[in-house]
Amino acid sequence: MESQATAVTSPAQDADTGANFLKVTSFNFFYGKKQALFDISISIPQRQVTAFIGPSGCGKSTLLRNFNRMNELIDGVSHQGDITLNGQSIFDPKLELIALRRSIGMVFQKSNPFPKSIYENVVYSLRIAGQNNRKMLDETVERSLRGAALWDEVKDRLHDSALGLSGGQMQRLCIARAIANNPQVLLMDEPCSALDPIATAKVEELIHDLKKSFTIVIVTHNMQQATRCSDNTAFFYLGKLIEYDRTTKIFSNPSQKQTEDYITGRFG
Amino acid sequence: MPDGPHISGSFDNALHSLRNNVLMMSRLTERNIANAAKGLFDRDSDLSNVVIADDEEIDLLEIQIDRDGVETLLRFQPVASDLRRVVTAMKSSVNIERIADQAVNIARRSRKLNAEPALPIVHALEPMFAHATNMFGDAIRAYADDNADIGRSLKARDRELDELNRKFAEACTERMAAEPHAIQRYLNLIFIARFIERIGDHATNLGEDIVYSVAAEEIRHTQAAPVSVD
Amino acid sequence: MENTFTENLDFFRGANAAGSARRSAGNRLLNVACILLALLTFVPLVSILILLLEKGLPLLSWDVFTQLPPASGMEGGGFGNAVVGTLVMVGLALVLAVPLGVLSAVYANEYAPNSRLAHAVRFVAKLLTGIPSIICGVFAYAVVVLTTGHFSAWAGGVALSLLTLPTIFLTAEQALIGVPKAYREASYGLGATTFQTIWRIVLPDALPAIMTGIMLATARAAGETAPLIFTALFSQYWMHSIQEPTASLSVLIYNFSSLPFAHQVQMAWTASLVLVILVTIANVTAQLAFRKK
Numbered sequence: 141m142e143s144q145a146t147a148v149t150s151p152a153q154d155a156d157t158g159a160n161f162l163k164v165t166s167f168n169f170f171y172g173k174k175q176a177l178f179d180i181s182i183s184i185p186q187r188q189v190t191a192f193i194g195p196s197g198c199g200k201s202t203l204l205r206n207f208n209r210m211n212e213l214i215d216g217v218s219h220q221g222d223i224t225l226n227g228q229s230i231f232d233p234k235l236e237l238i239a240l241r242r243s244i245g246m247v248f249q250k251s252n253p254f255p256k257s258i259y260e261n262v263v264y265s266l267r268i269a270g271q272n273n274r275k276m277l278d279e280t281v282e283r284s285l286r287g288a289a290l291w292d293e294v295k296d297r298l299h300d301s302a303l304g305l306s307g308g309q310m311q312r313l314c315i316a317r318a319i320a321n322n323p324q325v326l327l328m329d330e331p332c333s334a335l336d337p338i339a340t341a342k343v344e345e346l347i348h349d350l351k352k353s354f355t356i357v358i359v360t361h362n363m364q365q366a367t368r369c370s371d372n373t374a375f376f377y378l379g380k381l382i383e384y385d386r387t388t389k390i391f392s393n394p395s396q397k398q399t400e401d402y403i404t405g406r407f408g
Numbered sequence: 409m410p411d412g413p414h415i416s417g418s419f420d421n422a423l424h425s426l427r428n429n430v431l432m433m434s435r436l437t438e439r440n441i442a443n444a445a446k447g448l449f450d451r452d453s454d455l456s457n458v459v460i461a462d463d464e465e466i467d468l469l470e471i472q473i474d475r476d477g478v479e480t481l482l483r484f485q486p487v488a489s490d491l492r493r494v495v496t497a498m499k500s501s502v503n504i505e506r507i508a509d510q511a512v513n514i515a516r517r518s519r520k521l522n523a524e525p526a527l528p529i530v531h532a533l534e535p536m537f538a539h540a541t542n543m544f545g546d547a548i549r550a551y552a553d554d555n556a557d558i559g560r561s562l563k564a565r566d567r568e569l570d571e572l573n574r575k576f577a578e579a580c581t582e583r584m585a586a587e588p589h590a591i592q593r594y595l596n597l598i599f600i601a602r603f604i605e606r607i608g609d610h611a612t613n614l615g616e617d618i619v620y621s622v623a624a625e626e627i628r629h630t631q632a633a634p635v636s637v638d
Numbered sequence: 639m640e641n642t643f644t645e646n647l648d649f650f651r652g653a654n655a656a657g658s659a660r661r662s663a664g665n666r667l668l669n670v671a672c673i674l675l676a677l678l679t680f681v682p683l684v685s686i687l688i689l690l691l692e693k694g695l696p697l698l699s700w701d702v703f704t705q706l707p708p709a710s711g712m713e714g715g716g717f718g719n720a721v722v723g724t725l726v727m728v729g730l731a732l733v734l735a736v737p738l739g740v741l742s743a744v745y746a747n748e749y750a751p752n753s754r755l756a757h758a759v760r761f762v763a764k765l766l767t768g769i770p771s772i773i774c775g776v777f778a779y780a781v782v783v784l785t786t787g788h789f790s791a792w793a794g795g796v797a798l799s800l801l802t803l804p805t806i807f808l809t810a811e812q813a814l815i816g817v818p819k820a821y822r823e824a825s826y827g828l829g830a831t832t833f834q835t836i837w838r839i840v841l842p843d844a845l846p847a848i849m850t851g852i853m854l855a856t857a858r859a860a861g862e863t864a865p866l867i868f869t870a871l872f873s874q875y876w877m878h879s880i881q882e883p884t885a886s887l888s889v890l891i892y893n894f895s896s897l898p899f900a901h902q903v904q905m906a907w908t909a910s911l912v913l914v915i916l917v918t919i920a921n922v923t924a925q926l927a928f929r930k931k
Contacts, residue, residue, distance in 0.1 A: 208827065210823070210826065210827060213823070213826060215752055238829045238830075238831065239829070240829075241826065241827060241828065241829035242828070242829035245827075245828075246827040248820065248823065248824065248827075250820060252818070252820035252821060252823065252824045253824075254821060254824065254825075254839055255821075255842075255843055264825070264828060264830075264838075265828040265829060265830075267838075268828065268829065268830045268831075268834045268838070269829070314824070317824075317828065318827075318828070321828070321829070338415070341414075341415040341416060342415055344416065345415055345416050345417060348416075348417065348418055364485050367482055367483045367484075367485070368416070368483055368484060368485075387483075388479060388482065388483075391482050392478070392479075392482055
């Protein structure tokens with residue numbers, strides 16, 4: 141079976157206007173001279189969880205990090221094509237990069253809370269925006285920690301160092317920190333790969349709650365996690381998008397042979 | 409369900425939904441068996457027609473349970489008792505659907521009988537109906553309560569039902585010799601008895617599946633002591 | 639299957655006994671050698687301390703901090719002006735070198751790590767760490783003393799700052815490199831500017847290591863004599879302004895130790911002890927104040 145480089149089937153939508161909430165159009169990406177992403181076109185729908193899967197080096201993390209332009213921290217990168225958030229291009233020079241990053245939150249593979257107190261970690265994004273009103277900060281801390289299912293565990297030690305938390309708690313703290321700003325999109329780059337199964341289950345249950353308010357894109361190399369958490373799944377291979385559809389379709393009856401070979405463990 | 413909830417709320421919901429669908433399917437089938445019996449004994453062909461019509465809903469539930477079961481396996485990769493529960497729900501739906509089919513078969517034959525003069529021996533089927541209905545009811549209870557003991561008890565009761573069926577068939581065969589003009593009607597009654605006996609068989613299968621689900625024991629196709637399946 | 643398994647066990651159990659005996663003997667030998675060498679490094683350090691205490695303690699009193707140096711041949715006196723001078727000039731050196739060094743390191747590591755300028759600065763800094771201290775003195779002489787026409791404390795400060803700048807830059811850069819990249823990523827991901835990231839996250843985390851670097855540089859600067867001879871010269875009097883020649887502990891030690899008078903030589907020992915004590919206090923304070931919590 142031939143695989144088409146742009147075999148994009150947008151997942152079935154109800155008459156939802158958010159179908160093209162985060163939209164990638166003919167996107168090519170280069171690290172210097174080396175091309176990492178080839179002609180990617182994909183529409184991420186609003187308030188659903190979309191998973192990117194694929195073997196190592198397939199470009200899923202690269203694409204994820206383009207959504208909040210984190211790749212620009214590396215020298216010599218360039219791109220062609222466009223990515224739009226709610227209709228507006230994220231590369232628009234009139235759009236402040238800081239504003240973009242504030243409306244897109246990111247959670248990393250290895251949890252990276254700052255060496256500060258739990259409280260200061262959560263309010264960091266507010267402080268850098270100039271918001272220092274104590275009441276606002278307190279409210280944000282409670283809202284975010286509750287949203288990350290961490291409030292009950294840390295409400296009595298908000299001013300203790302964040303580095304004293306367990307691995308799973310640290311990751312939930314990073315999630316709280318990322319949602320403190322009320323971003324529109326939450327990007328998660330293998331958020332559970334450093335966590336034990338119980339902590340993973342708690343984070344996955346959290347993702348289930350979060351998707352009521354946020355659009356979530358999660359990169360995972362754990363396919364079972366994709367089946368548990370996500371509504372839609374995109375399979376990448378060697379920088380190309382091979383297949384994109386509802387998760388139940390991808391994992392029960394994929395259209396592309398490459399997809400089937402990967403998810404059944406015949407390669408990769 | 410006796411155990412505590414899973415961390416994943418959606419997993420719990422999926423398991424509950426599966427269970428509720430199986431119980432719903434059982435209730436509908438129970439009702440259909442009762443209606444089939446009534447249609448036969450009260451010679452009410454309208455009721456028999458209702459049984460045939462209502463079977464569609466039961467068939468749809470079987471498809472739904474299968475689909476939900478596969479999706480639960482796909483999404484949550486259950487293990488241990490959760491896995492057995494899901495597999496058992498899918499197998500139970502098949503058995504319940506077969507029982508419902510027997511009710512439909514009974515209803516069809518009843519319609520034919522109702523078009524002809526009554527045969528008094530038909531009431532000899534009442535104990536059989538009661539026995540089979542009780543077996544099915546207990547099988548449902550075993551499923552709802554995760555009760556392996558009830559599940560194990562069904563095998564012996566099935567033997568009793570087989571015995572009742574055999575006696576009834578003998579009685580009918582004797583009458584057939586004496587009343588050749590009614591052979592068709594007696595044959596229909598023998599078929600109906602057979603259908604009731606099949607209800608008992610399927611109820612026994614349900615019981616075996618429950619024992620597997622709850623106790624991980626395999627009691628199918630064996631007269632000897634149950635064997636653990638781990 | 640079983641045979642290979644037991645064969646492997648035999649290998650571990652010492653079928654290779656001769657080799658393993660040799661290996662563990664070699665291991666023990668290396669252990670012992672390391673311990674001996676470690677003890678050996680203590681010897682000169684401890685000897686110096688003992689010598690300093692032995693020779694310097696007798697004259698140690700509050701007088702040395704409050705009195706001026708005695709004239710040749712005279713008894714009594716102290717070297718209070720030298721203590722003040724050293725503190726002032728080292729302070730001046732730090733005022734010049736710390737901002738320059740730390741901010742250059744911030745530029746070279748955070749803003750433009752791969753730029754030609756950053757590479758050049760690094761290269762030059764590494765070269766300058768090897769520069770003889772007397773060259774710093776001569777340079778400061780040419781640039782400050784000749785242009786102003788007189789020796790001064792701040793010429794001494796400039797000379798010392800040249801000495802400490804490369805060390806401060808290099809250790810600050812290492813300190814910044816030591817801050818995990820993950821912290822920066824998290825900060826940028828939350829929408830912080832480069833400045834905010836450096837000011838709020840990177841510098842606070844790197845601070846203990848930067849302070850260590852500064853302390854190292856300070857310790858070296860406090861003890862240098864050659865640069866000060868060309869710039870601050872010496873003075874027998876209390877310091878009134880940084881525009882005038884100033885006494886310093888290192889120059890005092892140099893001067894007094896070459897005099898034929900026993901009392902002055904004794905003073906030199908005491909001054910050495912005081913210098914070591916001051917540097918130690920500074921070090922310990924910095925460690926305590928800036929350790930990672």
